[in-house]
Amino acid sequence: MSAAESVRRAESTDPNRGAWLSNQGSALLARFGHSGDPADLDTAVAALRAATAAAPGGVYLSNLAAALITRHTISADSGDLTAAQAAARAAVTTTRVSPMRRRCSASC
Numbered sequence: 004m005s006a007a008e009s010v011r012r013a014e015s016t017d018p019n020r021g022a023w024l025s026n027q028g029s030a031l032l033a034r035f036g037h038s039g040d041p042a043d044l045d046t047a048v049a050a051l052r053a054a055t056a057a058a059p060g061g062v063y064l065s066n067l068a069a070a071l072i073t074r075h076t077i078s079a080d081s082g083d084l085t086a087a088q089a090a091a092r093a094a095v096t097t098t099r100v101s102p103m104r105r106r107c108s109a110s111c
Contacts, residue, residue, distance in 0.1 A: 021058025024050050025066055032070050044074050055090070061098030064090045 028050035035043035051067040071087035074080065 018058075021054045021060070021063060024054035024057060025063045028054060028070060029066055032066075032073065035073070041077065044070065044077065048074060059093075059097060061094040064094035064097065068094060 028047045031043045031047035031050060034040075035047060048067070048070045051063065051070050054063045055067055068087045068090040071083045071090060075083035075087060
């Protein structure tokens with residue numbers, strides 16, 4: 004089943020909806036890289052925004068930031084750059100670092 008089909012079949016309350024939307028957005032972003040079709044990029048941004056609304060989290064926010072930076076590079080829209088910066092900051096603040104990683108970062 005494709006990412007788009009998974010999203011279409013998912014209930015709005017499905018706990019996996021955010022993951023499926025993020026997968027769909029990431030796939031569309033990759034396709035844009037090959038096709039150059041701006042519709043793929045716009046649809047990727049929309050799917051990734053929906054993913055962050057469905058399940059806020061660092062990975063989804065990071066994916067959204069990447070798509071927005073890509074779109075800013077193409078369009079020079081300062082709104083996309085501002086939104087990408089906000090998403091990247093939110094990704095950092097919402098990502099939990101395990102105690103083990105903290106110890107290793109401090110001493111490794």
